[in-house]
């Protein structure tokens with residue numbers, strides 16, 4: 234049932250994309266498929282004419298047979314040219330649906346849940362075979378028509394022969410059941426497969442290779458990878474062997490019924506007044522239907538597989554229908570407010586943030602500090618609207634935060650290495666819906682991120698391609714990639730929020746200090762006046778310049794205030810600040 238629905242969806246999709254190509258494909262394919270049973274019919278007439286000594290008629294029929302055979306071969310061949318491109322287009326369309334689903338606003342939290350991650354893992358790997366769905370749908374349709382014509386012709390000779398195509402139901406049922414077993418085993422194998430991929434990445438990416446070699450962990454990683462693949466293969470093997478058994482039983486039933494029907498009919502015809510042509514027709518159609526059925530069964534497996542993948546994409550998309558962003562007038566002076574915000578990650582027993590209350594005025598530069606795991610990054614991601622609070626409320630300019638609506642510029646610790654030209658890798662940082670950044674804006678962002686020297690280092694300047702996925706792409710160091718990310722975050726002239734989560738982790742303290750100072754000047758400038766900047770850092774010499782410092786401790790706001798206020802209060806902040814200042818003074 235699902236396969237029929239998905240096949241319908243694929244056909245509608247292709248129809249909307251290019252009607253002319255669809256009609257061409259249907260006509261050519263239909264002609265090719267109809268030519269097969271008609272050729273069998275022609276063969277009967279040809280045989281009878283030949284045996285009756287009707288040379289002229291036999292010649293004509295021979296020519297007709299040749300035309301039908303050519304139509305059979307060439308119709309499907311030329312139809313392929315029409316639907317091949319359409320198949321690719323439907324695949325791209327479905328992949329776009331997958332991108333949108335996985336990048337929807339709320340899905341960041343959802344994506345981290347194991348069931349979602351497993352679904353995504355299977356869908357990602359299958360999303361590359363969806364181009365076959367259209368081909369399988371069209372050919373399956375053609376085969377059904379062909380089978381109906383063959384059945385009709387067989388039935389006209391002897392009604393018992395209807396059994397031959399009918400027995401195919403056994404094969405189809407067995408194949409569907411077998412495919413379900415394979416799909417189930419794939420789902421069960423998704424988790425170990427995901428872990429195996431992780432170990433493979435760990436063992437093959439240049440960054441981790443160095444560490445593995447120094448620690449002598451290559452064998453350990455290989456062993457773990459092998460163990461996870463073994464678990465994956467065991468699951469898959471179980472599914473495949475179950476499928477093979479089910480299919481064999483179906484095939485056995487079909488073969489017995491098929492042979493029985495043929496023997497019965499040949500005995501009947503032998504004692505009757507049938508012609509040699511009739512024998513030839515039965516033989517030809519019987520062979521044809523067997524081949525049609527086995528092809529239909531293979532296509533059905535492809536259809537089922539595609540249907541499962543399309544179903545998964547729909548499920549991933551339906552999981553979180555992000556509300557359509559609507560423009561809401563900002564309330565002047567409201568700023569960013571967090572009221573009794575508590576947040577737990579999915580499946581986490583303990584909340585990561587507890588009862589957080591903050592009121593940040595427009596234009597403020599806020600620094601968030603705290604030990605590792607205190608909840609700084611989580612807090613920043615909640616402020617951007619990437620996660621929704623488990624309880625409590627976050628509002629920006631008087632309205633609940635919504636990444637679909639507001640303009641947020643951000644650089645997180647797990648920033649993206651966008652492999653494009655330097656110009657584009659930075660220029661795409663423009664705010665949602667804004668015009669593409671021009672060279673002037675890219676240069677300004679590079680300057681703010683103190684990264685202008687990168688343009689000189691690349692032989693092609695702003696046109697220089699970054700990344701190893703291009704033959705002539707330049708590989709950057711970790712710090713350089715981070716600088717590119719920082720420049721990207723600093724492209725927008727007036728984002729509502731600018732979030733920088735340890736943006737200068739790869740810089741030395743002096744460089745970070747200089748960056749923040751320069752940045753603070755820009756933040757105070759006219760065009761950035763209403764933007765709120767949140768800066769996560771472990772370096773207190775930088776942090777002290779902020780208008781508001783938020784000290785996080787085990788998911789709670791332990792203290793908040795200016796540097797002077799916090800120093801006077803003499804809590805954790807004062808302690809850590811003094812300790813760091815002393816450490817630097819000793820160096």
Ligand SMILES: Nc1ncnc2c1ncn2[C@@H]1O[C@H](COP(=O)(O)OP(=O)(O)OP(=O)(O)O)[C@@H](O)[C@H]1O
Pocket residue numbers: 345578579581585603604605606607608609610611612
């Ligand atoms: N995606 C996630 N799923 C589940 N738990 C998470 C996730 N990300 C973070 N955590 C947990 O939430 C807690 C806070 O993490 P967070 O990254 O916010 O801390 P942080 O203060 O930014 O730390 P750091 O200074 O090391 O960057 C940690 O205990 C971490 O294990």
